[in-house]
Amino acid sequence: MEFVEAVTQRPPLVLGVDPRPGLHGQAPLAHIRRYTLELMEALAESVGAVKFQAAFFEAMGPEGFALMHELIVGARVLSLPVIVDAKRGDIGSTAEAYAEAYLKTYPGSALTVNPYLGSDALEPFFKAAQQSGGAVFVLVKTSNPGSGLFQDVPLASGGALYLAVADYLAAEAERQRVGGWSRVAAVVGATYPEQVGEVRRRLPHSLLLLPGLGAQGGGAIRGPGLLNSASRAIFYPNGRPNLEEAVHQAKQLLTALTP
Numbered sequence: 314m315e316f317v318e319a320v321t322q323r324p325p326l327v328l329g330v331d332p333r334p335g336l337h338g339q340a341p342l343a344h345i346r347r348y349t350l351e352l353m354e355a356l357a358e359s360v361g362a363v364k365f366q367a368a369f370f371e372a373m374g375p376e377g378f379a380l381m382h383e384l385i386v387g388a389r390v391l392s393l394p395v396i397v398d399a400k401r402g403d404i405g406s407t408a409e410a411y412a413e414a415y416l417k418t419y420p421g422s423a424l425t426v427n428p429y430l431g432s433d434a435l436e437p438f439f440k441a442a443q444q445s446g447g448a449v450f451v452l453v454k455t456s457n458p459g460s461g462l463f464q465d466v467p468l469a470s471g472g473a474l475y476l477a478v479a480d481y482l483a484a485e486a487e488r489q490r491v492g493g494w495s496r497v498a499a500v501v502g503a504t505y506p507e508q509v510g511e512v513r514r515r516l517p518h519s520l521l522l523l524p525g526l527g528a529q530g531g532g533a534i535r536g537p538g539l540l541n542s543a544s545r546a547i548f549y550p551n552g553r554p555n556l557e558e559a560v561h562q563a564k565q566l567l568t569a570l571t572p
Contacts, residue, residue: 315446316423317491317520320394320540323361326567327396327522328353329544330384331366334373336553342373342380348554350387355560356547359567362423363388364522364542367399385419395422396522400452402427404434412441416449423448425500425522428478439485442496448520449497453478453512456502456525475508479515486519494538495519503531503541513539526566533569541570 330349334341337348353363370381388395401411401424415424416438426438428451438449454464454475464475479499486497495518501509503523513521513536520538525531527546534541543566550558 314421315491315496316394316421316448317494317496319392319421320361320448320520321494321538323394324359324567325535325540325570326360326563327362327364327540327542328356328360328547328563329364329366329398329524329542330548331369331544332373333369333549334377336549342376344554346380346383348556349384351556352548352559353384353388353391353393355556356563357391357393359560359563360393361540362394362396364396364398364524364544366544367397385422389419389422395419396425396450397422398425400425400427401438402430402434404430405437408434408437409441412437416441416445416447419447420445421447423450423498425450425452427452428481432481435485439489439497443489447496450500450520450522451478451482451497453482453499454501454505454508456504456523456529456531458504460502460505476511476515479512482519483515486516490518493518498522500524502529503534504529506532506534509534509539527562533566535570535572541566 332345337344365381370377385395397415442449466474486495489496498520500522501512503525522540524542526541526543547559547563550562
């Protein structure tokens with residue numbers, strides 16, 4: 314099944330997996346593996362997707378990177394849509410290689426990408442998503458406090474730079490429609506609810522991934538095609554791995570997102 318079809322049939326909550334080895338005892342990789350698999354299984358009916366933050370796995374070296382791919386397979390076995398949060402962005406054959414690595418290796422999955430190298434850096438990802446039934450979440454307005462340094466720069470034509478990115482994506486989003494939604498999606502921080510509305514008006518058929526729910530201070534934002542993402546708030550409730558509490562936190566957040 315295509316990513317868009319799968320995720321829009323599920324709850325609007327995304328489980329972010331950002332593992333910190335120091336919280337997992339003497340054999341951290343083995344414990345991260347077991348804890349994540351158990352948590353995904355426990356939340357298989359409560360979350361719309363699982364978002365793996367590639368940086369935390371890469372920081373654990375080759376074994377950590379291999380673990381991420383093992384957990385991606387585990388999520389797919391549970392029929393959970395997968396988002397790889399790698400924020401890739403490069404030109405030409407390098408962009409094609411990134412697209413091959415994440416979108417074609419796991420058909421029906423999604424990848425976050427950085428748009429600031431321009432259209433030629435985005436096109437290989439759009440093409441790969443169309444071929445693989447995946448999706449591309451393009452950074453538009455990120456959740457971090459410093460995002461405005463560049464993203465909010467005003468343009469001579471009016472509006473801010475991040476809105477110019479959204480406007481550029483609009484045409485491609487229409488070309489990549491799968492029913493009511495598009496394979497071309499956007500990342501907008503839940504920490505900026507007003508900007509979520511602005512981007513939604515420009516991209517009415519794009520899924521919006523809203524990171525920052527919980528630990529970063531973002532609140533739940535309801536609406537069609539809005540995928541609220543929480544990482545530490547679920548994965549490490551009260552700052553540590555705790556399966557029972559993680560399930561409880563996820564269900565509380567889902568209640569806030571459900572009319």
